[in-house]
Amino acid sequence: MTSKLKKFRKDILTVSFLNKSGHVPSAFSILEILYYLYSEVLREEDSFFLSKGHGCLALYAVFLDLGFITQEDFDSFSLYDSILGGHPDRNKIKGVLCSSGSLGHGLPMAIGAALSKKIQKKCGNVYCLIGDGESNEGTTWESAILANHLKLENLICLVDNNNSQIRSVSTRTIKEKFISFGWHVLEVNNGHDKSQVLNSFDNISQDKPTCIIFNTKKGHGIKEIEENMFAWHHRAPTEKEMEKFFKEMGE
Amino acid sequence: MRKQFAQTIFKTLDDDPLAAILIGDISHYLLKEVEEKFPNRFYNMGICEQSLIGMASGMASMGNKPIVHTIAPFCVERAFEQIKVDLCYQKTDVTIVSVGSSFDYASLGCTHHCYEDISILRSLPNMQVFVPGSSAEFDYLFKKTWGNGSPKYFKLSAKEHNLKTLIEPFEATVIREGTGKNLLFVCGHLLEETTMASSDDTIIYVPTLSYLSDGSKKTICEYALKHKNIITIEENSVIGGLGDEIFNILCEGKVRLPDRFEKIGVPHKFLNKYGNAAQHRKALGLDIRGIKEKINVERQNEL
8 A cells, every 4th residue: 555545644633533424444445545546547527426424534535635625624524614514515625526425326327427528528537436335225226227228438437346235135136136227347456456447447448438447445554444334434533542543554 | 387398498598508307207298309419418318317317427427417307206205215315425417307296096006196296306416496386487487496506306396386486496476464363385287286275374385395595494484373273285295295394393493383374285195096197186185175174174173
């Protein structure tokens, strides 16, 4: 793990510890996807929808790094007057396109945005990040039908496949499902590996909507969280745990 | 009103290149000309109301002004959370126009009825709710509010009144200055029945059911003070509809309650009969005779 991605994780743990809030494991599973997407893939004319809004600490850490928000903003995460909530609000944060939190909302919105780009003859892609747990929602599959029907080759659905749903209703065979709905599907074995992540973005289809499935680890980077992802889903670390986690990342 | 809807949509898409229409596999034939003239702004998205609302929100986030059109219970009640989150919370300029008002699809049963749409939508911040009573009113309210940046809902009914009205969005209109003790509030096509059911009562018409202007609220309070009884008449659930809107306005205005405050509308139950809408109106006392009887009951109580 690069020092930058370690720093993001430390920032997230710190603000979660101080403000006693946040979905840390979900943020850790999407950090690499978001960072490489924002730093190397997204162009001015592209749009990104974070559908799994509870992973927003990763987005905030990346936004802080890119200068979209200030350190003061970041430090205020989830406090009463903060612009950064436990789920992002598009009317408060510049650069956020959807106020998410309720699952299954981002992909339909991204379809609308991709369609609008075509109607208005605008170039640029629309990216939307959903989760495998989120894929329980029927709107994911309604959207899979609609994107194919509308021939939205400018739409790329990113799936954070972190196995968070294995204890309930696991959305198995996501790849096969999207293929059967007429999408171009790519699978990334390690969604935390820079070259694998970036390589997938080079293989987006020019005539079909693309789905990229990133196999990730919920809580990636901290053993204790990876191994107890359910207990950690919505829990802030204690001071003692902070020390242990920082040590693990090599402070 | 549906024919007018097709004309209004055609004109709107013709005038505004950012306007687009998404239908939920209904009125496709009615909108044939719209589809032919504007093929890249007309989309029949099939039967997936939740995604339909989400899509419209995403389009609005890119600057389009989408109109969503489908049957009331499916677009309002099935997709209620999408309306709350994607339209109201995010404050997107999306217009919903429903058909199948209240019990217009009487014979199809309760799954196709929708007398709670106004009630539940009125509870959502940012949602502007309109109940036009005629084609002309729909066209006027639609065009007057077009592009105002807020989510909007228009309830189209199969029946309409044949009166000429001078209305404005977000305003109540005094239709008749009566000499009687009753003050009647009405919305939608029932305006006609109401004017025929009473001869000397004051009638205030309220085609907008959320975000009424302060001026209109003041007018409503002033008229309430001048009348002994208040009766509200609506083809909607009496829970959360026009009657409650008027009651809330009087409470906010700290107006003393009238001797009687009566809400005439759809009672708190499923209308599990079939037949046609006229039969339901008759059974509910929402026809001329029924409304007249209610008003006369008021009179008898006064004696």
